[in-house]
Amino acid sequence: MYGGFNQIGRTGILRVPAATNQALSALSCSKLLNPEFLLLYLNHNVGKWKRLAASSRKDPNITGSDVGFFKIEYPSLPEQQKIANFLSAVDSKINTLEKTHAGLNRYKRGLMQQLFSQARRFKDDNRQDFSDWEEKHLGDVFEWVKTNSLSREFLTHDSTTKVQNIHYGDIHTKFKAQFFQGSETVPYVSITAPIKPFNEDEYCQTGDLVIADASEDYADIGKTIEVMQVKNKTLVAGLHTYIARPIESQLVLGFSGYLFQSAIMRKQIMRMAQGVSVLGISKGNMDKLRFPLPHPKEQQKIAQALSTLDNKITAAATNITQLKTFKKGLLQQMFV
Numbered sequence: 001m002y003g004g005f006n007q008i009g010r011t012g013i014l015r016v017p018a019a020t021n022q023a024l025s026a027l028s029c030s031k032l033l034n035p036e037f038l039l040l041y042l043n044h045n046v047g048k049w050k051r052l053a054a055s056s057r058k059d060p061n062i063t064g065s066d067v068g069f070f071k072i073e074y075p076s077l078p079e080q081q082k083i084a085n086f087l088s089a090v091d092s093k094i095n096t097l098e099k100t101h102a103g104l105n106r107y108k109r110g111l112m113q114q115l116f117s118q119a120r121r122f123k124d125d126n127r128q129d130f131s132d133w134e135e136k137h138l139g140d141v142f143e144w145v146k147t148n149s150l151s152r153e154f155l156t157h158d159s160t161t162k163v164q165n166i167h168y169g170d171i172h173t174k175f176k177a178q179f180f181q182g183s184e185t186v187p188y189v190s191i192t193a194p195i196k197p198f199n200e201d202e203y204c205q206t207g208d209l210v211i212a213d214a215s216e217d218y219a220d221i222g223k224t225i226e227v228m229q230v231k232n233k234t235l236v237a238g239l240h241t242y243i244a245r246p247i248e249s250q251l252v253l254g255f256s257g258y259l260f261q262s263a264i265m266r267k268q269i270m271r272m273a274q275g276v277s278v279l280g281i282s283k284g285n286m287d288k289l290r291f292p293l294p295h296p297k298e299q300q301k302i303a304q305a306l307s308t309l310d311n312k313i314t315a316a317a318t319n320i321t322q323l324k325t326f327k328k329g330l331l332q333q334m335f336v
Contacts, residue, residue: 011042034077036084041072044331073335083334087327094323101316108309115302116262118292122301130298139287141250142209145243146202148195148236155187155238163189163198163233168212168240172220176310177257179210179225181235189236204235207246207253209260214240214280221279222269222286226257242283252296254303264291 013035029035074080114120124130148165155165164186166175175184189195204210208227215221227235237243246256259265268289273279294302 011039013039032077033074034080034084036088037074037080038072040084040087040331041074041335044335087330090323090327090330094320094327097316097320097323101313101320104309104313104316108306108313111309112258112262112306115305116259116264116292122298122305124297130295133292133294136250136291136293137287138244138289138291141247141293142244143247144283145208145245146199147241147243148198148202148238150189150193150195150238152187154190154193154195156190157187158190159188160191161189164235165189166204166210166225166235166237166241168214168238171210171212171223171225171241172215175225176314177225177261178228178254178307178310179257180229181227181231182229186235198233198236200233202236203233204230204237204243205245206230207251207256209244209256210237211242211244211260211286212240213242213282214275214278215273216278218270218273218279221273222260222266222281224257224260226254226260228254228257242286244286250293250296252299252303254307255299258303258306259291262291265289 027038029038075083111120118133122130150165150167152167152169155167164181165188166186170186204227206227206229209224210227211222211224212220213222215223269281269286272285272288273281293299
Protein backbone atom coordinates (compact mmCIF):
# COMPACT_ATOMS: atom_id res chain seq x y z
CA MET A 1 0.00 0.00 0.00
CA TYR A 2 2.97 2.38 -0.50
CA GLY A 3 4.01 4.15 -3.69
CA GLY A 4 4.76 7.64 -2.48
CA PHE A 5 2.66 9.40 0.14
CA ASN A 6 0.09 10.72 -2.33
CA GLN A 7 -0.56 7.17 -3.54
CA ILE A 8 -1.06 5.59 -0.11
CA GLY A 9 -4.40 3.81 0.03
CA ARG A 10 -5.14 4.10 -3.68
CA THR A 11 -7.02 1.00 -4.74
CA GLY A 12 -7.70 -0.75 -8.02
CA ILE A 13 -9.25 -4.00 -9.24
CA LEU A 14 -7.20 -6.79 -10.79
CA ARG A 15 -9.10 -7.92 -13.85
CA VAL A 16 -6.47 -10.45 -15.00
CA PRO A 17 -4.30 -12.84 -12.95
CA ALA A 18 -1.26 -11.00 -11.55
CA ALA A 19 1.27 -11.04 -8.72
CA THR A 20 1.86 -8.16 -6.29
CA ASN A 21 5.02 -7.03 -4.52
CA GLN A 22 5.71 -5.91 -0.96
CA ALA A 23 4.43 -2.38 -1.65
CA LEU A 24 0.92 -3.64 -2.32
CA SER A 25 -1.76 -5.42 -0.33
CA ALA A 26 -4.10 -7.74 -2.21
CA LEU A 27 -7.67 -8.30 -0.99
CA SER A 28 -10.26 -10.87 -1.97
CA CYS A 29 -13.90 -9.89 -1.59
CA SER A 30 -16.21 -12.01 0.52
CA LYS A 31 -19.60 -12.99 -0.82
CA LEU A 32 -21.08 -10.06 1.09
CA LEU A 33 -19.24 -7.44 -0.98
CA ASN A 34 -19.40 -6.30 -4.58
CA PRO A 35 -15.81 -5.57 -5.76
CA GLU A 36 -16.85 -2.42 -7.67
CA PHE A 37 -18.64 -1.09 -4.58
CA LEU A 38 -15.63 -1.85 -2.35
CA LEU A 39 -13.35 -0.05 -4.80
CA LEU A 40 -15.52 3.07 -4.62
CA TYR A 41 -15.69 2.87 -0.82
CA LEU A 42 -11.94 2.50 -0.30
CA ASN A 43 -10.93 5.21 -2.77
CA HIS A 44 -13.46 7.62 -1.27
CA ASN A 45 -11.92 7.00 2.16
CA VAL A 46 -8.31 7.26 1.02
CA GLY A 47 -7.84 10.18 3.43
CA LYS A 48 -8.19 7.76 6.35
CA TRP A 49 -5.29 5.70 5.02
CA LYS A 50 -3.10 8.78 4.67
CA ARG A 51 -3.89 10.02 8.17
CA LEU A 52 -3.06 6.59 9.59
CA ALA A 53 0.21 6.39 7.66
CA ALA A 54 1.26 9.94 8.55
CA SER A 55 0.50 9.68 12.25
CA SER A 56 1.80 6.24 13.10
CA ARG A 57 5.22 5.92 11.48
CA LYS A 58 8.38 7.83 10.65
CA ASP A 59 8.32 6.40 7.12
CA PRO A 60 4.65 6.77 6.09
CA ASN A 61 3.19 3.49 4.85
CA ILE A 62 0.34 1.08 5.50
CA THR A 63 0.85 -2.50 6.60
CA GLY A 64 -1.19 -5.60 5.96
CA SER A 65 -2.43 -5.38 9.54
CA ASP A 66 -3.69 -1.84 8.93
CA VAL A 67 -5.63 -3.09 5.93
CA GLY A 68 -7.06 -6.00 7.89
CA PHE A 69 -8.39 -3.76 10.66
CA PHE A 70 -9.88 -1.14 8.32
CA LYS A 71 -13.60 -0.97 9.09
CA ILE A 72 -16.13 -0.60 6.28
CA GLU A 73 -19.89 -0.16 6.16
CA TYR A 74 -21.97 -1.58 3.36
CA PRO A 75 -25.59 -2.12 2.31
CA SER A 76 -27.09 -5.27 0.81
CA LEU A 77 -25.53 -6.75 -2.32
CA PRO A 78 -28.35 -5.59 -4.64
CA GLU A 79 -27.95 -2.02 -3.36
CA GLN A 80 -24.17 -2.24 -3.69
CA GLN A 81 -24.66 -3.29 -7.32
CA LYS A 82 -27.01 -0.40 -8.03
CA ILE A 83 -24.60 2.11 -6.47
CA ALA A 84 -21.66 0.71 -8.44
CA ASN A 85 -23.62 0.68 -11.71
CA PHE A 86 -24.86 4.24 -11.29
CA LEU A 87 -21.45 5.67 -10.41
CA SER A 88 -19.88 3.68 -13.23
CA ALA A 89 -22.32 5.38 -15.61
CA VAL A 90 -21.31 8.78 -14.19
CA ASP A 91 -17.62 7.91 -14.67
CA SER A 92 -18.34 6.84 -18.24
CA LYS A 93 -20.04 10.17 -18.94
CA ILE A 94 -17.11 12.07 -17.42
CA ASN A 95 -14.68 10.05 -19.54
CA THR A 96 -16.69 10.79 -22.70
CA LEU A 97 -16.77 14.52 -21.91
CA GLU A 98 -13.03 14.56 -21.22
CA LYS A 99 -12.38 12.94 -24.61
CA THR A 100 -14.67 15.50 -26.25
CA HIS A 101 -12.87 18.34 -24.46
CA ALA A 102 -9.46 17.03 -25.53
CA GLY A 103 -10.70 16.55 -29.10
CA LEU A 104 -12.04 20.11 -29.29
CA ASN A 105 -8.70 21.46 -28.06
CA ARG A 106 -6.83 19.45 -30.68
CA TYR A 107 -9.21 20.66 -33.38
CA LYS A 108 -8.72 24.27 -32.27
CA ARG A 109 -4.93 23.94 -32.46
CA GLY A 110 -5.20 22.48 -35.95
CA LEU A 111 -7.69 25.10 -37.10
CA MET A 112 -5.54 27.95 -35.81
CA GLN A 113 -2.53 26.53 -37.62
CA GLN A 114 -4.49 26.40 -40.87
CA LEU A 115 -6.04 29.86 -40.47
CA PHE A 116 -2.94 31.82 -39.51
CA SER A 117 -0.73 30.04 -42.05
CA GLN A 118 -3.43 30.92 -44.63
CA ALA A 119 -3.75 27.27 -45.62
CA ARG A 120 -7.45 27.76 -44.97
CA ARG A 121 -9.17 30.97 -46.02
CA PHE A 122 -12.66 32.35 -45.60
CA LYS A 123 -14.73 33.79 -48.46
CA ASP A 124 -16.70 37.01 -48.36
CA ASP A 125 -20.51 37.03 -48.37
CA ASN A 126 -20.49 36.78 -52.17
CA ARG A 127 -18.25 33.70 -52.06
CA GLN A 128 -15.34 35.72 -53.38
CA ASP A 129 -11.76 35.66 -52.07
CA PHE A 130 -10.73 38.35 -49.65
CA SER A 131 -7.71 40.47 -50.52
CA ASP A 132 -4.20 39.26 -49.69
CA TRP A 133 -3.02 39.59 -46.11
CA GLU A 134 -0.79 42.58 -45.46
CA GLU A 135 2.52 42.21 -43.61
CA LYS A 136 2.68 44.33 -40.43
CA HIS A 137 4.88 44.93 -37.40
CA LEU A 138 3.30 45.19 -33.97
CA GLY A 139 4.57 48.75 -33.70
CA ASP A 140 2.62 49.63 -36.87
CA VAL A 141 -0.77 48.91 -35.33
CA PHE A 142 -0.32 49.19 -31.54
CA GLU A 143 0.99 51.76 -29.09
CA TRP A 144 2.15 51.10 -25.53
CA VAL A 145 0.16 52.22 -22.49
CA LYS A 146 1.62 52.62 -19.00
CA THR A 147 1.00 49.81 -16.49
CA ASN A 148 1.63 49.72 -12.74
CA SER A 149 4.00 47.50 -10.72
CA LEU A 150 1.62 46.27 -8.02
CA SER A 151 2.45 42.80 -6.71
CA ARG A 152 -0.02 40.35 -5.16
CA GLU A 153 0.42 41.81 -1.67
CA PHE A 154 -1.34 45.01 -2.78
CA LEU A 155 -4.29 43.22 -4.36
CA THR A 156 -7.43 42.17 -2.52
CA HIS A 157 -10.94 40.77 -2.92
CA ASP A 158 -12.28 43.89 -1.17
CA SER A 159 -13.92 46.08 -3.83
CA THR A 160 -13.54 49.34 -1.87
CA THR A 161 -11.39 51.00 -4.54
CA LYS A 162 -13.65 49.66 -7.35
CA VAL A 163 -10.54 49.30 -9.55
CA GLN A 164 -9.55 45.79 -10.60
CA ASN A 165 -5.98 44.89 -11.47
CA ILE A 166 -4.82 42.25 -13.96
CA HIS A 167 -1.84 40.36 -12.55
CA TYR A 168 0.50 38.57 -14.93
CA GLY A 169 0.09 35.31 -12.99
CA ASP A 170 -3.62 35.31 -13.79
CA ILE A 171 -2.86 35.75 -17.49
CA HIS A 172 -0.65 32.66 -17.21
CA THR A 173 -3.21 30.50 -15.43
CA LYS A 174 -6.80 31.81 -15.61
CA PHE A 175 -7.76 34.02 -18.49
CA LYS A 176 -8.63 33.02 -22.05
CA ALA A 177 -7.66 34.87 -25.22
CA GLN A 178 -10.86 36.92 -25.06
CA PHE A 179 -11.24 38.66 -21.70
CA PHE A 180 -14.66 39.76 -20.46
CA GLN A 181 -14.34 41.70 -17.22
CA GLY A 182 -17.86 40.85 -16.08
CA SER A 183 -17.21 37.11 -16.44
CA GLU A 184 -13.83 36.91 -14.70
CA THR A 185 -12.70 37.00 -11.07
CA VAL A 186 -10.13 39.78 -10.93
CA PRO A 187 -8.57 41.13 -7.71
CA TYR A 188 -8.96 44.78 -6.70
CA VAL A 189 -6.29 47.34 -5.94
CA SER A 190 -5.97 47.61 -2.15
CA ILE A 191 -6.53 50.97 -0.45
CA THR A 192 -3.06 50.46 1.08
CA ALA A 193 -1.35 50.21 -2.31
CA PRO A 194 1.53 52.73 -2.64
CA ILE A 195 0.41 54.23 -5.92
CA LYS A 196 -0.72 57.56 -7.30
CA PRO A 197 -4.17 58.01 -8.86
CA PHE A 198 -4.34 56.42 -12.29
CA ASN A 199 -4.29 58.61 -15.38
CA GLU A 200 -7.25 58.14 -17.70
CA ASP A 201 -5.09 56.44 -20.35
CA GLU A 202 -3.90 53.84 -17.86
CA TYR A 203 -7.33 52.26 -17.55
CA CYS A 204 -7.90 49.29 -19.85
CA GLN A 205 -10.13 49.89 -22.84
CA THR A 206 -12.01 47.57 -25.17
CA GLY A 207 -9.59 46.19 -27.75
CA ASP A 208 -6.49 46.51 -25.55
CA LEU A 209 -4.04 43.63 -25.41
CA VAL A 210 -2.63 42.84 -21.96
CA ILE A 211 0.64 40.93 -22.31
CA ALA A 212 2.58 39.02 -19.62
CA ASP A 213 6.19 40.16 -20.11
CA ALA A 214 7.76 37.65 -17.69
CA SER A 215 7.54 33.93 -17.04
CA GLU A 216 9.55 31.03 -15.67
CA ASP A 217 8.96 29.04 -18.85
CA TYR A 218 8.56 29.57 -22.57
CA ALA A 219 4.95 28.38 -22.63
CA ASP A 220 3.72 31.51 -20.81
CA ILE A 221 6.17 34.22 -21.85
CA GLY A 222 4.30 36.85 -23.82
CA LYS A 223 0.94 35.22 -23.13
CA THR A 224 -1.75 37.69 -24.13
CA ILE A 225 -5.42 38.46 -23.53
CA GLU A 226 -7.64 40.85 -25.46
CA VAL A 227 -10.05 43.02 -23.50
CA MET A 228 -13.46 42.38 -25.04
CA GLN A 229 -15.65 44.03 -22.41
CA VAL A 230 -14.76 46.44 -19.61
CA LYS A 231 -16.50 49.05 -17.49
CA ASN A 232 -15.13 52.57 -17.78
CA LYS A 233 -12.21 53.35 -15.45
CA THR A 234 -12.45 50.10 -13.49
CA LEU A 235 -9.58 47.97 -14.81
CA VAL A 236 -5.80 48.41 -14.88
CA ALA A 237 -2.85 46.08 -15.52
CA GLY A 238 -0.08 45.50 -13.01
CA LEU A 239 3.24 43.83 -12.35
CA HIS A 240 5.02 42.29 -15.37
CA THR A 241 2.38 43.31 -17.89
CA TYR A 242 2.30 45.50 -20.97
CA ILE A 243 -0.79 47.10 -22.49
CA ALA A 244 -0.79 47.36 -26.29
CA ARG A 245 -3.57 49.62 -27.58
CA PRO A 246 -4.70 49.62 -31.25
CA ILE A 247 -3.64 52.82 -33.03
CA GLU A 248 -6.16 52.73 -35.86
CA SER A 249 -9.23 50.76 -36.85
CA GLN A 250 -7.17 48.10 -38.64
CA LEU A 251 -8.13 45.43 -36.14
CA VAL A 252 -11.52 43.83 -35.55
CA LEU A 253 -12.42 43.27 -31.91
CA GLY A 254 -11.69 39.67 -30.94
CA PHE A 255 -9.06 38.95 -33.61
CA SER A 256 -5.87 40.09 -31.84
CA GLY A 257 -6.20 37.77 -28.86
CA TYR A 258 -6.23 34.76 -31.17
CA LEU A 259 -3.47 36.20 -33.34
CA PHE A 260 -1.19 36.20 -30.27
CA GLN A 261 -2.07 32.56 -29.61
CA SER A 262 -1.02 31.57 -33.12
CA ALA A 263 2.19 29.66 -33.84
CA ILE A 264 3.49 32.50 -36.02
CA MET A 265 3.49 34.85 -33.00
CA ARG A 266 4.41 32.33 -30.30
CA LYS A 267 7.55 31.22 -32.14
CA GLN A 268 8.76 34.81 -32.53
CA ILE A 269 8.07 35.66 -28.89
CA MET A 270 9.88 32.56 -27.59
CA ARG A 271 12.92 33.37 -29.76
CA MET A 272 13.01 36.92 -28.39
CA ALA A 273 12.65 35.90 -24.73
CA GLN A 274 15.75 36.44 -22.61
CA GLY A 275 16.73 35.34 -19.14
CA VAL A 276 17.82 32.34 -17.09
CA SER A 277 15.56 31.55 -14.14
CA VAL A 278 12.97 34.09 -15.28
CA LEU A 279 12.34 34.91 -18.93
CA GLY A 280 11.44 38.40 -20.12
CA ILE A 281 10.68 40.22 -23.33
CA SER A 282 11.05 43.95 -23.99
CA LYS A 283 8.66 46.35 -25.69
CA GLY A 284 11.38 47.18 -28.20
CA ASN A 285 11.59 43.56 -29.29
CA MET A 286 7.83 43.17 -29.32
CA ASP A 287 7.51 46.16 -31.64
CA LYS A 288 9.46 44.06 -34.15
CA LEU A 289 6.98 41.18 -34.12
CA ARG A 290 5.81 40.54 -37.67
CA PHE A 291 2.47 39.13 -38.70
CA PRO A 292 0.21 39.02 -41.77
CA LEU A 293 -3.01 40.98 -41.24
CA PRO A 294 -6.16 39.95 -43.14
CA HIS A 295 -8.99 42.15 -44.34
CA PRO A 296 -11.18 43.30 -41.39
CA LYS A 297 -14.12 41.19 -42.57
CA GLU A 298 -11.92 38.10 -42.74
CA GLN A 299 -10.56 38.94 -39.28
CA GLN A 300 -14.16 38.94 -38.07
CA LYS A 301 -14.86 35.51 -39.56
CA ILE A 302 -11.69 34.09 -38.01
CA ALA A 303 -12.53 35.55 -34.59
CA GLN A 304 -16.12 34.27 -34.75
CA ALA A 305 -15.05 30.74 -35.71
CA LEU A 306 -12.48 30.49 -32.92
CA SER A 307 -14.76 32.14 -30.37
CA THR A 308 -17.52 29.64 -31.16
CA LEU A 309 -15.05 26.80 -30.69
CA ASP A 310 -13.82 28.28 -27.40
CA ASN A 311 -17.42 28.42 -26.15
CA LYS A 312 -17.81 24.71 -26.88
CA ILE A 313 -14.53 23.96 -25.08
CA THR A 314 -15.66 25.99 -22.07
CA ALA A 315 -19.06 24.28 -22.03
CA ALA A 316 -17.41 20.84 -22.07
CA ALA A 317 -15.04 21.83 -19.24
CA THR A 318 -17.97 23.18 -17.20
CA ASN A 319 -19.94 19.95 -17.69
CA ILE A 320 -16.94 17.91 -16.55
CA THR A 321 -16.53 20.03 -13.41
CA GLN A 322 -20.24 19.83 -12.61
CA LEU A 323 -20.33 16.04 -13.04
CA LYS A 324 -17.23 15.58 -10.87
CA THR A 325 -18.77 17.82 -8.20
CA PHE A 326 -22.02 15.84 -8.42
CA LYS A 327 -20.15 12.56 -8.05
CA LYS A 328 -18.13 13.84 -5.10
CA GLY A 329 -21.29 15.03 -3.34
CA LEU A 330 -23.03 11.73 -4.03
CA LEU A 331 -20.13 9.73 -2.62
CA GLN A 332 -20.06 11.98 0.43
CA GLN A 333 -23.73 11.29 1.07
CA MET A 334 -23.39 7.55 0.50
CA PHE A 335 -20.16 6.95 2.38
CA VAL A 336 -20.45 9.33 5.34
